Amino acid sequence: MLFINGLKFFILLCLLFPANVLFAQTPVPLKQSYLFFPYPMDRNWHTSLGATFTNIPDEVTEEARPRVPAGDLHVLRKINNKFAIDGRLNFQVIQNHLSIGPRWIHVINDRLSFSVGDDIAWWFGYFNFSSFDTKANGWINYPNASLGIKMKNQILVTLKGEAMITLYERSTVGKQSIAKSGLEWNGYAGSIMLEQPLYKNKSFILGFKGQYTNFFWQTWPLFPTFNKTIFYPEVIAGFVL
Amino acid sequence: MVITGSCRKIYEAPVPDLQWALFDAPSSVNLSFQSKMAMEGVYNITEEDGVFGELAALKLSYVMQGADTVYHLSILCGKDVSYFIMQGKRSGDSILLNGYWRKMINTETGVARMSISNAGGAGQLFSTTPLILKDSIVINGVFGYGSEEPVSNIQLEYDRRLFNGNTFEILAHRAGGRTSDLLPYSENSIGMIKFASQLAATGIEIDVKKTKDNIPILYHDNTLNTRLIQKNGLGGEVEKYTYDQLFTQVRLIDGQRIPTLREALQTIVYETDLRYVWLDVKYEASFEPVRQLQIEFLQKASAAGRQIEIVIGLPTEDALQRFKELPDYRSVPSLYELDLSDAENINARVWAPRWTLGLQNEEVARVKAAGKKAFVWTLDVPEFVENFINQGSFDGILSNYPSLVAYYYYVKQ
Known part of the structure; x- marks a missing residue:
């Protein structure tokens, strides 16, 4: 319930943003780089490289407990002080997830800022070994909003909420393919991200993401059929380059 | 975010109370x-919200x-893997069907009450030589959600006979379904074995482990865990416990004991109409105890007039090597999953x-040409089930x- 209430608060915050605009302040450029923190960028590019570690629950995998991290390349491109393009690639070689979307950024005061965005993601997987001759891909939409809190000691805290909406899915087994299209609510996710300078202008990212969804792209080879929302906890770690 | 975990919905799909005074x-x-x-057949469904799809197969x-035979009429639907499990009685010149429905892709379930009036075909069904033609049986009824009184209307009209091609095995995984599928019984249990026919299975696959004292039991995982x-x-490992320890201290999720393979x-053999048994041997030791039970129960089935196939499943190359240690292994009924x-x-x-x-149609044709059978496992995706049945x-x-699987097989034309 706390999470849902938090999400409601967040939506309310987004609805009230015109009021915040009236009291907006001229942003002071930050010396450090960041990927998640919703704040105007002082450079054209921010890039991070790291990994995500997702726990896929037993109710999906049964006894098999895959613990394979996904590589995480995250890029932020400045458009202007209000807009940026957020691009991210999660890769496990045989299955990958690529997302891109605009981010509108607004600074509320010295401590608080927020952004709203809408990412479109394409995931694809390919298993052709042992007893598998399968491939799949799909499109997912992630409307999202982030609240940034500037802490002392240059620690940047970001609270992010996002919805997950499947747009398209296609699976192929041997020469047989099936496809589904149309909007389908998958679930939602919330995350807390910390970004802190490490040395010079390099930063370290550490975060936790909770996904509550009935489809998680890394589980596609299991061909889950039960329409059940499941909690997927994920740890995110990376270095801002 | 951690709090999110505590918001998790508890999933269950209990069989509703089936009391119906009439x-x-x-x-x-x-x-x-x-x-x-005579009621078996393919029916057209008329129901305004399309909850169960347009067609159903009644089996x-x-x-x-004990000494009684209990019959079930299963109405198998294509939409959302839904089915009804009903029992029938005669009431005056009508037929009553009482039971429940369930959707396997979620937890939706509820009561279902139906009837066939004399004019709707009951008279024909009571005759000694029923003549069943298109639209000659009309089943009217209501269904509800959860424990609510059933008020939503549904009608089924007989369309044609069930498809009946060459012998096709509808095999239920883990005796009927996984524990996570929220069926009324735990996977690999005696209750589930008896339930399998109600899901229209003609056979079952069961997982065989052995206890510390070498008794073959039905259990899937390597360890005792709260999933099962x-x-x-x-x-810890299930094979570190004696059968007595498991018998006295362990209960499956639904409260049943872990059964022995015997x-x-x-x-x-004695309590179901199942005709195919796939023993998925999951332990790493001699197949001899399982082989002895296979011999014993094939003989018992034959003596009881039952035509049952019992095959020893070999899921790995290691299992294949151990299987070859059996005397005259080429004559042992077996099933191999790899090459x-x-x-x-x-x-x-x-x-x-x-x-x-x-689909591997060429390989399957090669198997059939040699007088053998080809099965495929474990297929749950509805669209692929349809493809495998119609194109494979x-x-x-x-x-x-x-x-x-039964729905897509029986509605074939």
């Missing part, structure tokens, strides 16, 4: 086997309860590749959704 009244009497058999099954058993403080085969040429070398009766390799040539499909 059905339970002394004036309602058992329906003859002949009448029930009869039975299970023994009630929390009791015990854990109990399971006894149930299959087709290895299946041929051991003279396996069944070659059973994983479904994720596709396998002799059977192993699924957690046997009712769906």
